[in-house]
Amino acid sequence: xxxxxxxxxxxxxxxxxxxxxxxxxxxxxxxxxxxxxxxxxxxxxxxxxxxxxxxxxxxxxxxxxxxxxxxxxxxxxxxxxxxxxxxxxxxxxxxxxxxxxxxxxxxxxxxxxxxxxxxxxxxxxxxxxxxxxxxxxxxxxxxxxxxxxxxxxxxxxxxxxxxxxxxxxxxxxxxxxxxxxxxxxxxxxxxxxxxxxxxxxxxxxxxxxxxxxxxxxxxxxxxxxxxxxxxxxxxxxxxxxxxxxxxxxxxxxxxxxxxxxxxxxxxxxxxxxxxxxxxxxxxxxx
Amino acid sequence: xxxxxxxxxxxxxxxxxxxxxxxxxxxxxxxxxxxxxxxxxxxxxxxxxxxxxxxxxxxxxxxxxxxxxxxxxxxxxxxxxxxxxxxxxxxxxxxxxxxxxxxxxxxxxxxxxxxxxxxxxxxxxxxxxxxxxxxxxxxxxxxxxxxxxxxxxxxxxxxxxxxxxxxxxxxxxxxxxxxxxxxxxxxxxxxxxxxxxxxxxxxxxxxxxxxxxxxxxxxxxxxxxxxxxxxxxxxxxxxxxxxxxxxxxxxxxxxxxxxxxxxxxxxxxxxxxxxxxxxxxxxxxxxxxxxxxxxxxxxxxxxxxxxxxxxxxx
Numbered sequence: 241x242x243x244x245x246x247x248x249x250x251x252x253x254x255x256x257x258x259x260x261x262x263x264x265x266x267x268x269x270x271x272x273x274x275x276x277x278x279x280x281x282x283x284x285x286x287x288x289x290x291x292x293x294x295x296x297x298x299x300x301x302x303x304x305x306x307x308x309x310x311x312x313x314x315x316x317x318x319x320x321x322x323x324x325x326x327x328x329x330x331x332x333x334x335x336x337x338x339x340x341x342x343x344x345x346x347x348x349x350x351x352x353x354x355x356x357x358x359x360x361x362x363x364x365x366x367x368x369x370x371x372x373x374x375x376x377x378x379x380x381x382x383x384x385x386x387x388x389x390x391x392x393x394x395x396x397x398x399x400x401x402x403x404x405x406x407x408x409x410x411x412x413x414x415x416x417x418x419x420x421x422x423x424x425x426x427x428x429x430x431x432x433x434x435x436x437x438x439x440x441x442x443x444x445x446x447x448x449x450x451x452x453x454x455x456x457x458x459x460x461x462x463x464x465x466x467x468x469x470x471x472x473x474x475x476x477x478x479x480x481x482x483x484x485x486x487x488x489x490x491x492x493x494x495x496x497x498x499x500x501x502x503x504x505x506x507x508x509x510x511x512x513x514x515x516x517x518x519x520x521x522x523x524x525x526x
Numbered sequence: 527x528x529x530x531x532x533x534x535x536x537x538x539x540x541x542x543x544x545x546x547x548x549x550x551x552x553x554x555x556x557x558x559x560x561x562x563x564x565x566x567x568x569x570x571x572x573x574x575x576x577x578x579x580x581x582x583x584x585x586x587x588x589x590x591x592x593x594x595x596x597x598x599x600x601x602x603x604x605x606x607x608x609x610x611x612x613x614x615x616x617x618x619x620x621x622x623x624x625x626x627x628x629x630x631x632x633x634x635x636x637x638x639x640x641x642x643x644x645x646x647x648x649x650x651x652x653x654x655x656x657x658x659x660x661x662x663x664x665x666x667x668x669x670x671x672x673x674x675x676x677x678x679x680x681x682x683x684x685x686x687x688x689x690x691x692x693x694x695x696x697x698x699x700x701x702x703x704x705x706x707x708x709x710x711x712x713x714x715x716x717x718x719x720x721x722x723x724x725x726x727x728x729x730x731x732x733x734x735x736x737x738x739x740x741x742x743x744x745x746x747x748x749x750x751x752x753x754x755x756x757x758x759x760x761x762x763x764x765x766x767x768x769x770x771x772x773x774x775x776x777x778x779x780x781x782x783x784x785x786x787x788x789x790x791x792x793x794x795x796x797x798x799x800x801x802x803x804x805x806x807x808x809x810x811x812x813x814x815x816x817x818x819x820x821x822x823x824x825x826x827x828x829x830x831x832x833x834x835x836x837x838x839x840x
Binding site for chain 1: 625626628629631632633635636637639640641643644647648650651759760763766767770771774800801803804806807808809810811813814815818
């Protein structure tokens, strides 16, 4: 029983990382109709930049700051420099974001070399609490806390603020939003960059949980992010949250009880959800 | 009007190779295999509007089936293995289409991307059978009663691909093919007119998948083996990018895209063996900005202008 509980907790902490990663992808897809295939790259940029700065300065806070800023700037560059000009041209967006996967992956291989980097766990969080015969690290507890706070904050932003209302309206009917005198383009950039920053945050706090980052991490993690969006439903904070936690927990339990199936199980979950509800569990539309 | 350039290209492909370097002939064979994959993808993607990002998975299922027959059974007959491998590809395509059927556009793309990755995961994870990341190697050319070499296998591929191109051309110009374009343009209207749109999309996807499987079979014999990297996201993305760069819903665009992408990759990787992905990525981004609509329609348009201009002169 303790083993079961501990694996739920492991899944929960992994799920929180996935939530931070996938929220941006989900909102950008819902709001702008853009599939940013390079979204996983933002995760990797944040992870590498954060680890580098953290190892250099010894400060976890600076590491997080570096991760968030670098991923945000990369997102700003991709959106302002490229995707903005390809609005509503989905096929060209695919070409461009896929091109960025090649470029950013190879650049990281070039700069950081082929060997995996391990993450930073601040000294204050290096301990663990005992759960029966098992121990659960403070670091994972902190990640669960960060994810929960982020989810509440983002949900509040979505439901209770003007920006959230504009974003929700922009997903349902962009023309009317424009006609009401709101500059949706600015909102789009803001959402894109904010999503990128969250992906960078997920990168730096997620490395210890993923067990290291390599130049292929960005290309691998995008599948998990996409599965989260499909399972939870596109275009809402709560959808990304439910999808991320489900996939996190199911993957963690599979790793414990049927290790060989751990990498398939999220796709199985995805297929089941799609058959039952094509728009995802809490999706806005199919 | 378009017959002349088509014949010229075909003649080059028939007459040219004996005068070319073997490495270039290998590239041409590869271009033909991936050209067929891109062309088959175009039937689903360009004509029917089913944005499949998992076609390399279907391609890979047929390739792996061929390889597994060779490795683990006594059946080495090309004429038995090939239909079974195509059937496997068709079944996988049907499963993909059934799962993703109720979605369209970018959502279809995301779902097929994940499904294609499932095939990749099986290829990586099922180590006792698929040999994991290293893949399976050592497949000889098919035994068809005459010895194959680099160049004769090229001609064999050319013949098969030309036949497939003809079949797909006829298919897209059939009433069924036109109904697919109708479904792409306005599915509700097509359904109102009495078409069973879901069934037609499924059939289109299965046909597309079958030809993708055949491309996989041609490729696995050419390559002498198959590894998961030929099955995953990068391979699927390549196929889709070939179609987009070449021009969607043009059929021949797939070949143009295949030639552009693979030749660029070949020459760039000779110049910078370690950094070619950066330049290839930059090429994709440039294509996204400047090759809107695809290369093939532009070439066709240029040719049309040239012909009309020539007529006006004379």
